[in-house]
Amino acid sequence: MNVKLKLALASLKHNTARTFYLTVLISVICFSVFVGETVTSGLCGGMESLKKRLGADIIVIPSGKNRQQNFEGILLGGKPGFFYMPNSVLAEISRIDGVEMVTAQFYLASLTADCCSTELQIMGFDPDSDFIVMPWLTKSYAKKLQPGEVIAGSDVFVPKTGIIKIYNQDIKVVGSMDKTGTGLDFTVFGNTDTVKLMLRSAQKLGVSATDADPDRVVSSVMIKVRDGFDKSDIVNTINRTVAGVQAFENRDMVISFTSRLNHMTLMIKSLVAFICVLAMIMVIFVFSVMLNERKNEFGVLKIMGFTVRSLLAVVFCELVFICAAGSLTGVVMAAVWSLSFKSFLESELGVPFLFDGYESFLLHAGVTAAAGTVLSLLLLLPFVLKVLSVPTDAVMRE
Amino acid sequence: MELYLRDVCKTYKGRNAGHDSTASFCMENVNFNLLPGKVTLVTGCSGSGKSTLLSILCGLLRPDSGKVFYGGDSIYDLDGHGLALLRNAKFGIVPQKCLLMSSLTVRENVMLPALYAGKNEKKVADKCGDLLSCLDIGSLSGRYPGELSGGEMRRVCIARAMINEPEYIFADEPTNDLDENGKKRVLSLLRESAWLGAGVLIVSHDPYAVSYADIKYGMNGGRLL
Structure with a gap:
């Protein structure tokens, strides 16, 4: 096995707590994003379906x-x-x-x-x-x-x-x-x-x-x-x-529901954004602490002749494992949650809710997991570069 | 190939300047040759510039002026990548601080530079076994650094520096944390490496090291004496 990959795996395995916390935090982000996306797309789908079904311009009912x-x-x-x-x-x-x-x-x-x-x-x-x-x-x-x-x-x-x-x-x-x-x-x-x-x-x-x-x-x-x-x-x-009757435009009903829908989606998106920001801050914090603790390790690797590119490859491998595992776990958990609560959402939200087809659901899951992996990598890489640029001679001294 | 430095100056302030955090440290026009097949000892009090000299010589600290030559070429004219490869292939470095990869066992730590260099794993493992036995830590090969004493870690660092059979070995305070028997084993091994052709630079204030050196220098205020 490649030395860099071996080093990355050994580090992940040896520091299980660190690996676990980072994976959990990233999975929380992906879970929130995917559940939020599933619910909001279900609401939008329901609204579209309602618009299609309400084929009348005006509806008249008893007053x-x-x-x-x-x-x-x-x-x-x-x-x-x-x-x-x-x-x-x-x-x-x-x-x-x-x-x-x-x-x-x-x-x-x-x-x-x-x-x-x-x-x-x-x-x-x-x-x-x-x-x-x-x-x-x-x-x-x-x-x-x-x-x-x-x-x-x-x-x-x-x-x-x-x-x-x-x-x-x-x-x-x-x-x-x-x-x-x-x-x-x-x-x-x-x-x-x-x-x-x-x-x-x-x-x-x-x-x-x-x-x-x-x-x-x-x-x-x-x-x-x-x-x-x-x-x-x-x-x-x-x-x-x-x-003895009251008439109203179909549009008025849709507008009333669109307004409720907008409030709901805004609330969900705000909640998702809040959770994500909080989790990201924690990811950055845990990761920064972890990198600082490992400054000496990176220094010693430089001393024994590892190039910055090789060090980057080691940390990148670790990050890919953590980010991919976190994203996948989050998305799988979100998918299980969404499917388990599908009927509940459809019947209890009180507004039209149309769950995406399974094909679209799986596509969304894949895209969310991939985006989660790439974005977490992009989020953390600047911190890696900062630590790797620390001069090595400092490591030589006590 | 010869390793030497010419007219090297280095100045830096603050926390790198020895114990006095406000003082500026200056190394002026230092010329030095590290000879293959010889053990060179540099002694001096703390903050005299011993470690700075070693760091500059092994390609870890760029001087403000002057050059460090290896085989006739200035090593600091190489880019970071080239310099790293030079360190891996030709130099073995024992840092003052016993730094090991906490996620690797003793054996894996020692083998790491050689495996990174792409050497045959079987041969590297054999060489690693020999070095660990020679330093009397063969029984610790499966342990992690967290389970080792300071002296044991120091010996692992020395074995790691020698695994690639480097042309030059740089050892910063290699006898720290070691008892008399340990010092004897480590210094004998360095001495043996010199006999086999390596140029060894020991930076130390331990009088025990003096008897193992072929060439001795003192250092004071950034000047070689």
């Missing part, structure tokens, strides 16, 4: 206190809920100048009771007028959904039989959606007739929270605005002229 939060909970947080308004609003809205397309949606929540397999959000859409759900639902199921058939969100538990029971109705799950990182992952989608059938069944069982006639109500109205018309004008018109 009422906390109704918008209720709607956001269904759409983003996977919190089952429902609300209704007369379906006559659909015709009223259609007549407003500038409205190009309208479609109604129908929401229902199942129960954790004998009549239902599990607590779920059910979303009904009108296949004849829908322009929101169908475009991305057809990717999971190309045929037309029949009454009694649903498509399940990615996180909905579907038994092997493919049948779920909702208010004593056996509903056939004909497909599953890709993950969206939003509340839609905990939702089943069927046409309006299927959802109305469930509501009627709930009313018969006496477990429905509403006695509204399913044929006379809708939960929300999604609007596409004709080109050249101002969306905020139409929102104002709806709020002024249609009784």
Whole structure:
């Protein structure tokens, strides 16, 4: 084995405490960076997914206190809920100048009771007028959904039989959606007739929270605005002229979430930066102390004829081992942590969260480990050069 | 090849200037020849310039003026790389302070300069065994420096300086920390090296070393006497 490499390995092995502390400190930096990166990219992915799924320009829901939060909970947080308004609003809205397309949606929540397999959000859409759900639902199921058939969100538990029971109705799950990182992952989608059938069944069982006639109500109205018309004008018109509803722009909801997302990512990035700076200061401190302790060793190597280049190679080998081991440990631990808490993050953050695919995840892990190694080397090399330039004759004296 | 210095001057202040941290130290127009096959002893009190002379001669301390010649060429005209290679191949240096690599065993410490020079590991190991036996520390070959006494460390440093069979050996206070038997072994080994053709420079204030020297100098205030 090369003498320089042998010397580096011997030093690492002999000074286990020093090697361990430096490795741990560097792994803390990489762990923080990778976890921070995973969480922030998950948040950004969730936001992008939300933007793609919200295909309407304007959303209309029944007026009422906390109704918008209720709607956001269904759409983003996977919190089952429902609300209704007369379906006559659909015709009223259609007549407003500038409205190009309208479609109604129908929401229902199942129960954790004998009549239902599990607590779920059910979303009904009108296949004849829908322009929101169908475009991305057809990717999971190309045929037309029949009454009694649903498509399940990615996180909905579907038994092997493919049948779920909702208010004593056996509903056939004909497909599953890709993950969206939003509340839609905990939702089943069927046409309006299927959802109305469930509501009627709930009313018969006496477990429905509403006695509204399913044929006379809708939960929300999604609007596409004709080109050249101002969306905020139409929102104002709806709020002024249609009784019992509240309209808001899709953008307003996204902006509200983008703002929350920005706060969250800023907080995460600040925390990561703080941990990194602290760990870097400690790395520099430990490393400087270590180098100072080794001044005599470097001096004696110079005395026996080691060139500065050779000394640099010895320290560089040691650093590569420490930095690579630290970076790899940090990234592996971060990956294990991220994968272990993936479901928790997705369900508990309260904002859309879409975890990267495994390919992208591994790529990020590799890049973080490599960058961690290179950056720690760059951080520490100036200190090495400073120590190696110390005159050798000082070592000769007591 | 001959090693000598001509008209060498060196001045420095502060902590390098002996015990008095404020004093300036001056070495003026020193001329000196280190002869192959001879043991040269330089004695003098602390701060007289003995170690400075040794450091300049073995390529560790650049003089302010004057030159150090090895084989007719000025060694300080070499770059750092060339000078380091010269030290490794031709010089064996025993520093005043017993410095060893704490992560290597005694045997590995002694073998290091030769392995760095690219010599055959088997031959180096044999030579190392001989040197350690000769210095009566053969049984310590597997120990780490932290487990050695001052005298044992001193002997390891001497073995390390001789492993490459250098043309010149520079020993700064080689008998420090040694008992009488140890001094005898170390000085005999240096003497033997001179008989084999090496030029040996011993810098010491130990009177015991005098009887082993072929040429003796005194040093005072940076001047050779």
